[in-house]
């Protein structure tokens with residue numbers, strides 16, 4: 066007996082007991098038990114494996130049932146889909162390679178492994194970094210030398226011909242893009258990385274498929290079952306109604322969110338590029354089908370899935386169709402199923418939206434880790450203004466996360482920078498958010514007088530004046546400009562800016578994530594315009610091909626000019642990473658701001674168990690000082706040593722930081 070109306074049953078924190086579905090969940094499981102038994106028998110499943118699965122099912126079933134019931138409980142065929150979903154999970158556990166099951170058993174007892182100070186991440190495109198997956202295996206020593214223990218490979222599955230949005234237009238989740246290798250190569254790489262102590266992260270691009278995915282092709286040939294996998298409309302009536310409340314994500318690609326398909330004589334929902342068709346998750350068949358793809362991907366040896374474009378996965382008329390409560394329910398349902406079938410697998414959310422919304426995806430039951438776009442944008446904001454007021458304000462009430470979760474802190478990634486800070490945070494400091502974003506856009510496109518940055522506009526919206534910024538870390542931090550004008554002082558300043566930002570990303574709490582190439586200070590690559598499949602998307606400017614010649618400069622004792630810059634950036638980056646990994650105070654998420662009374666400084670204290678570390682960073686191009694007394698009070702000591710340079714500081718006098726200097730202070 067279903068007692069309540071599914072609508073409004075849950076809103077995130079309500080437990081299944083509170084939702085009153087405990088009886089229905091139990092009864093459904095009892096009814097499904099013989100089906101599960103038959104499945105195990107048909108596959109001659111090992112008793113121990115059945116038992117382990119059963120224990121986890123018992124732990125998570127009620128919650129899973131409530132989540133699925135909220136999404137699909139009113140469907141005539143709910144019970145059918147429930148059964149399919151359960152059997153899909155059972156099959157995933159049964160087919161899971163034994164080394165991964167070992168990892169599952171291990172991590173169940175060590176759920177916070179990813180919050181360790183030893184975790185340091187890097188992200189790369191396989192072809193741009195090293196041609197293909199086989200070749201990439203040869204770079205494992207390089208990752209180790211740099212200190213990486215987490216590797217995110219940008220999408221590497223089969224894609225449509227031509228423009229494929231950097232791999233995000235997937236035509237088959239079960240085969241690797243032949244230019245990059247095979248599924249076997251991927252499995253092999255994953256296993257080599259595991260041996261080297263490096264966890265592997267891949268995208269789960271689940272908001273949309275490419276227009277040439279098998280499902281989309283069935284839809285195009287008129288199969289209604291597959292047309293229901295997407296949002297397809299015969300005329301403008303519904304699209305027009307939706308458009309009233311939707312934002313445009315890629316306004317230079319196409320106006321609006323729908324694309325006309327000649328063959329079907331219909332409009333298709335396409336939030337991103339016109340060839341990326343949004344999946345219709347109000348259809349439980351889509352949920353189950355993508356669940357299977359998720360299990361397949363993770364079975365290749367993936368530790369963490371990056372959930373792409375999470376904000377957009379649920380649509381509802383009259384809303385902006387971003388960050389809807391059902392999007393959370395949906396991700397939580399995927400997450401519960403991972404707990405049951407692939408328990409070591411974690412989720413990382415990619416929600417590049419308002420900070421209030423970003424944080425809602427982060428919880429042990431949803432995404433355990435998340436990009437930290439607010440910190441990223443505000444670090445760049447502070448670098449432009451030389452002041453940390455907005456950064457500190459935001460950090461003061463936005464850095465905390467629930468226990469057993471972590472931020473992924475980054476400076477640059479394969480995407481653009483959007484100024485997603487909160488307008489009210491800005492207003493509280495007397496900053497007009499609209500004007501400030503205009504300033505930041507001018508600054509980072511090098512149009513503001515005195516700007517050191519060389520960025521490029523991305524998705525400039527002529528109607529709203531909105532734009533985002535593309536560019537590499539080094540080009541945005543001033544190295545490109547400094548080399549252009551041949552100014553030694555400016556080169557020095559740009560290197561310090563890069564290290565300043567890295568020093569914070571590596572110490573503020575969470576997993577630091579480098580976009581590989583950063584460790585060399587790689588500059589913008591304007592040649593992308595020569596490739597027609599890339600020319601229309603300026604994000605390619607900051608996705609340069611790795612230039613391995615740089616590595617040889619390391620051994621070059623007489624390296625000079627540009628060469629020595631590269632070596633210095635690499636060595637400094639390496640040192641920062643090694644130092645982070647030696648400091649237990651940098652584990653976990655705990656971070657308290659330290660008031661310095663100086664608007665150019667950012668200071669915080671990291672405390673983990675009995676370990677403490679104080680970080681002070683100077684965002685000004687002039688020396689800045691902080692009162693030693695403050696340090697003494699916060700750091701509970703009279704003498705401190707900088708873990709990066711071993712320099713000692715007494716607290717009886719002011720502590721002076723050079724332009725863009727960062728100190729990691731330990732009590733001595």
Ligand code: GLC
Pocket residue numbers: 230231233270337373374415479480
């Ligand atoms: C994510 C990706 C981005 C891509 C978009 C559509 O935001 O990071 O690169 O364009 O999703 O898949």
Ligand code: GLC
Pocket residue numbers: 314374416417418480481483533
């Ligand atoms: C995601 C983000 C958006 C980003 C885009 C890709 O949709 O929300 O900010 O720009 O992907 O660039």
